[in-house]
Amino acid sequence: MTNSTMVTEFLLLGSPDGWNMRVLSFTVFLLTYLGTMLGNLLIITVTTSDQNLHKPMYFFLRNLSILDMCYISTTVPSACVNSITGNRAISVAGCATQIFLVIFCACVEMLFLTIMAWDRYVAICQPLQYPIIMNPQFCVGMTLASLFSGLVYTGVHTGNTFRLSFCQSNKVHQFFCDLPSLLRLSCSDTTSNMVLLLVSVVFVCGGCFIFIVTSYIRIFSTVLKSPTRAPSKAFSTCTPHILVVSIFLSSGTGVYLRPSASSDTLQDMLLSACYTMVPPFLNPLIYSLRNKQVKEAVRRVIGRQLFSGR
Numbered sequence: 001m002t003n004s005t006m007v008t009e010f011l012l013l014g015s016p017d018g019w020n021m022r023v024l025s026f027t028v029f030l031l032t033y034l035g036t037m038l039g040n041l042l043i044i045t046v047t048t049s050d051q052n053l054h055k056p057m058y059f060f061l062r063n064l065s066i067l068d069m070c071y072i073s074t075t076v077p078s079a080c081v082n083s084i085t086g087n088r089a090i091s092v093a094g095c096a097t098q099i100f101l102v103i104f105c106a107c108v109e110m111l112f113l114t115i116m117a118w119d120r121y122v123a124i125c126q127p128l129q130y131p132i133i134m135n136p137q138f139c140v141g142m143t144l145a146s147l148f149s150g151l152v153y154t155g156v157h158t159g160n161t162f163r164l165s166f167c168q169s170n171k172v173h174q175f176f177c178d179l180p181s182l183l184r185l186s187c188s189d190t191t192s193n194m195v196l197l198l199v200s201v202v203f204v205c206g207g208c209f210i211f212i213v214t215s216y217i218r219i220f221s222t223v224l225k226s227p228t229r230a231p232s233k234a235f236s237t238c239t240p241h242i243l244v245v246s247i248f249l250s251s252g253t254g255v256y257l258r259p260s261a262s263s264d265t266l267q268d269m270l271l272s273a274c275y276t277m278v279p280p281f282l283n284p285l286i287y288s289l290r291n292k293q294v295k296e297a298v299r300r301v302i303g304r305q306l307f308s309g310r
Contacts, residue, residue, distance in 0.1 A: 007166035007185075010095050014175025014269050015083040026083040032277055033076040039284030040065035042298065050297040056134040057119055058294075061287055063143055064112050068280035071105035074098060075176040075276050082175070095177035096162050102178065102276065104154040106252060107204065109279065111146035113245055114208040116287075120238065121215040125222045153200065160196065164188040174269060176276070180256055181268075201256050205249055212245055240286040244279050251275040 016025055047053045047062040075098070082088055090098070122133050161179060164186040172181045179197065183190045216238050251274035 007092065007168075007170045009089050009091050010170045010172050010177065010182075010185075012079075012082055012088045012090055012175060012177070013171055013173050015079065015086075015088065022083045022086065026080050029076050029080045029083060032281055033072060033080070036072050036277075036281045036284075037069055040069045040280065043284050043294070044069075046294060046297045046301050049301055053293065053297055056136075056139050057116075057123070059139050060112060060116050060119060060143075064109070064116070064283060064287070067105060067108055067112060068283055070101075071109060072277060072280040074101040074105060079175040090177060092162075092166075095172075095182070096158060098177040099161065099179055099182070100154055100158045102176065103157055104150045106275065107153045108146050108150040109248070110205060110208050111149060113241070113248070114211050115142050115146065117212040117215040117241065120241075121219055124219050153204065157197065157200070160193055164190065164193070174272060176272070178255065178272060197256060201253060205253060209245070209249055212242070216242060244282055244286055248275050248279045251278075 015022060043065040044062055047058040047065075078090075078098075119134060122130050126133065157179060161182055164183075165188045166182070166185055167187045169185055172178075172185070174181050183193055183197075219238060251271040254271045255268055255275070
């Protein structure tokens, strides 16, 4: 290592070569970003301005929408710029910041999805106790606890990663800086980093997934046993939630837990796009815009804006 040159910047090689492919990549990234921002901004506006939606469920939906806007803004705008300009360089500090924000948003997203599953469980299985359990203090406390947990989790992994030495290749085969790619580039011993990553991902993601699945099993069991509840409504509400969680977890764990020797660049990039872009894009459609109350609130908000503009 004494004769090695330390890396001062990384090259993101996720954008394709050739002008036509770069324009196509830019268009896909841009449309996905604009659709995500528009959908989540609409949910934030509606759940904030409509008094009928000032309930715990919509409080968490609003928080999820804010988080999703931050999540996709961490990676996609820079990917758009890289695709159209061909400038693939990112500084070490910029790479560290991007890794920190991606891990933080992904961790808090998982915790928010878990809390939302708990919210639906209490609402369906313990409706009489719902106002007591899901009180405003509890909702705010769980949100702050999720943010704090995300900061601790992210700080540990980011700090351990950038204590390593990078003195070999600086080519990151992704459209953003991610943890597995940097661990593969390091010229230091990354065994402890990989073990910590494996244990933490299994513990956090596995624990959240088990909690979510258990909540929905109890919801389905309660609905099927109750003659007054419509099973189709519960399934139509819960199944999309499970679908997004499954896509998010399977793609994320596929990237983070795959051995470096079996890494495939194209597959890694597709999986990374799934866990960083698909959930923020689908969440407004699945959790809110399919909801009858939200649809009515959107009509009321748009109606007020139209009449106020006359």
